[in-house]
Amino acid sequence: MQTVCSDCKGVLFARYDLEQVQQHVSKAALASRVRSMWRYSELLPVKQESNIVTLGEGYTNILPLPKSGRKVGFNHLFMKDDGLIPTGTFKARGMSSAISKCVELGVRKVAVATAGNAGAAMAAYASRAGIESYAYMPRDTPEIIRGQCEFYGAKITLVNGTIADAGKIVDELGVRKSWMILSTMKEPYRVEGKKTMGFEIAEQFEWHVPDVIVYPTGGGTGIVGMWKAFEELEAIGWISEGRRPRLVSVQSSGCAPVVKAFRDGKESCEIWSKAETVAAGLRVPKAYGDYLILKAIRESHGTVIAVSDKEILNAMKELAHTEGLCVCPEGAASYACLPKLQSDGFLDKDERVLLYNTGVGTLYSELIVSQREQA
Numbered sequence: 001m002q003t004v005c006s007d008c009k010g011v012l013f014a015r016y017d018l019e020q021v022q023q024h025v026s027k028a029a030l031a032s033r034v035r036s037m038w039r040y041s042e043l044l045p046v047k048q049e050s051n052i053v054t055l056g057e058g059y060t061n062i063l064p065l066p067k068s069g070r071k072v073g074f075n076h077l078f079m080k081d082d083g084l085i086p087t088g089t090f091k092a093r094g095m096s097s098a099i100s101k102c103v104e105l106g107v108r109k110v111a112v113a114t115a116g117n118a119g120a121a122m123a124a125y126a127s128r129a130g131i132e133s134y135a136y137m138p139r140d141t142p143e144i145i146r147g148q149c150e151f152y153g154a155k156i157t158l159v160n161g162t163i164a165d166a167g168k169i170v171d172e173l174g175v176r177k178s179w180m181i182l183s184t185m186k187e188p189y190r191v192e193g194k195k196t197m198g199f200e201i202a203e204q205f206e207w208h209v210p211d212v213i214v215y216p217t218g219g220g221t222g223i224v225g226m227w228k229a230f231e232e233l234e235a236i237g238w239i240s241e242g243r244r245p246r247l248v249s250v251q252s253s254g255c256a257p258v259v260k261a262f263r264d265g266k267e268s269c270e271i272w273s274k275a276e277t278v279a280a281g282l283r284v285p286k287a288y289g290d291y292l293i294l295k296a297i298r299e300s301h302g303t304v305i306a307v308s309d310k311e312i313l314n315a316m317k318e319l320a321h322t323e324g325l326c327v328c329p330e331g332a333a334s335y336a337c338l339p340k341l342q343s344d345g346f347l348d349k350d351e352r353v354l355l356y357n358t359g360v361g362t363l364y365s366e367l368i369v370s371q372r373e374q375a
C-alpha cells in the first residue's frame with residue numbers, strides 16, 4: 001500500500017520499464033485489443049489481468065464541433081466526451097485503476113475525500129470488487145451525486161466545509177482504521193487511470209496529438225496524468241518529440257487557485273477561501289498536487305483561465321442546443337473559456353483544439369431544472 005512519500009509527503013508515481021514496452025508492444029497491436037482504457041495494460045499498474053476491476057471505462061468518443069467552432073472562430077474544434085463512461089464521470093478511469101491495484105494488494109477497505117464524483121466512482125468499483133468503501137464529502141454536494149454514491153454502496157459522511165475539510169478527517173481516520181486512502185494525489189494509482197485520457201487522445205488522433213487541450217481543473221489528476229501519458233508515449237517513440245499539446249487549465253472564478261498561482265508566477269497555490277461554484281468537481285481550494293499541475297502547464301507552454309458560473313451555465317445550454325451534448329458544468333467550462341483564449345491571442349484559428357468533457361450533464365439535474373425555471 002503506497003500513499004505519499006514518507007520523507008517529504010510529496011506525490012508518488014508508478015514507473016515502468018519503458019524500454020521493455022517499446023520492444024514488446026506496437027501501435028498496430030492495439031487494434032485488436034479491448035475498447036476500454038485497459039487496452040494500454042503494459043502502461044498501467046496492475047500486474048495480473050485477473051485483478052482488473054472494469055466496467056468498460058474509457059476509449060470514449062472524440063467528436064468534432066464544427067458549428068460551435070465556427071461560432072467562436074476555430075476551424076478544428078473537438079470534444080472528447082467522458083460523459084459516456086460508467087458512473088457518469090471520468091473519475092471512473094482513476095478508480096478502475098486504483099481499485100484494481102487494491103485487489104492486487106489485498107486491500108479490504110478504502111476511503112476517499114471527495115467533491116462527490118470520485119466517491120461515486122470509488123463506490124461502484126469497490127462494490128464490484130467486494131471491497132468496503134467510505135466517502136467523506138461536503139454537506140452541499142449535489143444531491144444526486146451523493147445519492148449515487150450511497151446507491152453504489154459506499155458509507156457516506158457529510159462534512160461541513162469543502163473537500164479540504166473532508167480530506168483532513170479521512171487522513172486522520174485512515175491511519176487509525178488501516179484504510180487505503182484514495183483521496184486525490186494521495187496515492188499513486190488513480191492518476192495512472194487518468195493518464196489513459198492522454199493515451200486515447202494520442203491514439204484517436206492517429207498519434208498526431210492536438211495542438212491544445214482545454215481541461216477543467218480541480219484536483220489536477222487530469223492535467224498531471226495526461227502530461228505523464230505524453231511523456232511516456234514520447235519515451236517509447238509513439239509520438240514525436242517536442243510536439244506535446246499545450247495544456248490549458250480552466251477553473252471557475254468562484255474557485256481559481258491554480259489560475260491565481262500561475263499568473264503570480266508561484267510554484268504552489270494558496271488556499272482559496274470561500275470556494276463556491278456550480279461545477280462541484282472544480283471546488284478544490286488547494287490541490288495536494290498543485291505544484292505538479294503548475295509545472296505541467298508551464299512545461300507544456302500552456303495557460304490558465306477562469307470563467308464565471310454564469311458563463312459555465314450558458315455554455316452548458318449552448319452545447320446542448322447546438323451540438324446535442326449534455327455536458328457537466330466542469331466540461332462546459334472548457335467551452336466557455338474559448339472567447340477569452342481567442343481574445344488573448346493564445347489560440348490560432350487553424351490549430352486543433354480539444355475540449356475535454358469530464359462527465360455527463362444529467363448528473364447535475366438541479367442545474368438543468370433551474371435553467372428551465374428561469375426560461
Ligand SMILES: *Cc1c(COP(=O)(O)O)cnc(C)c1O
Pocket residue numbers: 089090091117118184216217218219220221222223281282328330331358359
Ligand atoms: C473531479 C472532476 C474534475 C476535476 O478533476 P481533476 O482532478 O482536476 O482532473 C472535473 N470534472 C469533473 C466532472 C470532476 O468530477
